[in-house]
Amino acid sequence: MTETILTNAIIVAPEEAFPGTLVLRGGSIAEVARGRSAAPGAIDLEGDLLIPGVVDVHTDNLERQVQPREQARWPSRSAMLAHDAQCAVAGVTTVLDALCVGIVGFEQERTQTFREAVVDLDALAAAGVLKSEHFLHLRCELPASDMRDLFEPVCRHPALRMVSLMDHTPGTGQYADLDHYRAMRRKEGFAAEEVERSLAGRIEQRARMRGPNRDFVLAAVAATGIALASHDDRTEAEVAEHAALGIRISEFPVTLAAASAARAHGMQVIAGAPNVVRGGSHSGNVAVADLIAAATVDALASDYVPASLVEAAFIAAASIGLARAFAMITAAPAAMAGLDDRGALRPGLRGDLARIHQHRGLAVLRETWRAGRRIA
Numbered sequence: 001m002t003e004t005i006l007t008n009a010i011i012v013a014p015e016e017a018f019p020g021t022l023v024l025r026g027g028s029i030a031e032v033a034r035g036r037s038a039a040p041g042a043i044d045l046e047g048d049l050l051i052p053g054v055v056d057v058h059t060d061n062l063e064r065q066v067q068p069r070e071q072a073r074w075p076s077r078s079a080m081l082a083h084d085a086q087c088a089v090a091g092v093t094t095v096l097d098a099l100c101v102g103i104v105g106f107e108q109e110r111t112q113t114f115r116e117a118v119v120d121l122d123a124l125a126a127a128g129v130l131k132s133e134h135f136l137h138l139r140c141e142l143p144a145s146d147m148r149d150l151f152e153p154v155c156r157h158p159a160l161r162m163v164s165l166m167d168h169t170p171g172t173g174q175y176a177d178l179d180h181y182r183a184m185r186r187k188e189g190f191a192a193e194e195v196e197r198s199l200a201g202r203i204e205q206r207a208r209m210r211g212p213n214r215d216f217v218l219a220a221v222a223a224t225g226i227a228l229a230s231h232d233d234r235t236e237a238e239v240a241e242h243a244a245l246g247i248r249i250s251e252f253p254v255t256l257a258a259a260s261a262a263r264a265h266g267m268q269v270i271a272g273a274p275n276v277v278r279g280g281s282h283s284g285n286v287a288v289a290d291l292i293a294a295a296t297v298d299a300l301a302s303d304y305v306p307a308s309l310v311e312a313a314f315i316a317a318a319s320i321g322l323a324r325a326f327a328m329i330t331a332a333p334a335a336m337a338g339l340d341d342r343g344a345l346r347p348g349l350r351g352d353l354a355r356i357h358q359h360r361g362l363a364v365l366r367e368t369w370r371a372g373r374r375i376a
Contacts, residue, residue, distance in 0.1 A: 053352025
């Protein structure tokens with residue numbers, strides 16, 4: 001059985017970070033110890049951080065590879081491999097690919113991405129060519145008329161780990177500011193009249209479809225163990241409504257009041273790592289740094305930039321410490337996804353690791369291991 005000894009590292013364990021040594025044996029962590037190893041063949045990590053492999057519970061990065069430019073669609077399997085490689089070099093060993101199920105508005109090509117991604121994931125995972133391990137996170141757009149027909153065939157997929165209840169209707173959630181929404185669509189090249197027609201149609205469609213579709217999704221995942229999340233919660237009333245439905249995760253709350261209410265209702269909170277790296281929201285919502293300072297964040301997700309996770313945790317560590325900061329991208333998201341075999345540097349868990357070098361205040365990924373095998 002292959003043994004790898006990694007020494008002279010800062011071990012970022014669940015409770016604390018300390019100088020130490022980690023031994024990989026086969027695909028698992030065999031030993032974690034304080035101090036430096038004198039064993040022949042031990043690999044000197046030169047004081048770099050050694051963290052568990054990152055677990056990303058929500059990334060849309062595949063969509064960016066499928067459509068790198070507005071009118072340029074990339075072949076789906078090539079896009080999946082490019083997405084997978086970006087995750088691996090970002091230290092992400094477990095990926096929940098967030099795919100849109102049901103479309104409203106201007107983004108019809110997302111249905112093609114969803115259909116192809118499920119097929120590609122099955123084929124490429126079975127072939128053993130993916131560096132990271134990929135699961136599914138289905139983003140069910142509740143006002144969409146096609147959501148049920150798209151969701152039903154995959155709601156029992158073995159790779160499905162999370163379902164989120166989406167509502168991107170302008171005037172709610174992330175797009176509560178209608179003037180901002182109109183300006184965004186006009187900037188994308190849509191005529192004002194076209195934007196207004198779409199806006200009126202979406203509001204009417206939401207009134208008809210949201211409730212029945214939500215009931216359908218809740219019934220489909222009941223008693224399955226699949227994690228269920230609300231999305232873009234804005235008000236305390238919205239959070240209370242979702243908590244009453246048995247939803248235990250609030251994903252990307254857009255206000256501090258919503259995040260605090262989620263915690264008060266015993267819900268866990270996922271926030272966006274790019275928000276931390278950029279220093280605030282790109283759409284005018286709450287700064288995640290403020291949510292972290294208020295102790296209302298359990299996990300970070302990359303949303304659209306895989307590399308943002310390690311950088312965001314590194315930034316947060318300055319205020320909340322290494323162990324707590326990196327738990328937000330390892331232990332906490334692993335637990336949310338029901339993956340109890342990873343997420344911490346502990347003997348017996350899977351050998352998913354990432355090595356981080358600190359360079360002038362930046363976190364630089366040097367190496368990534370998945371199940372004891374180096375993948376980046």
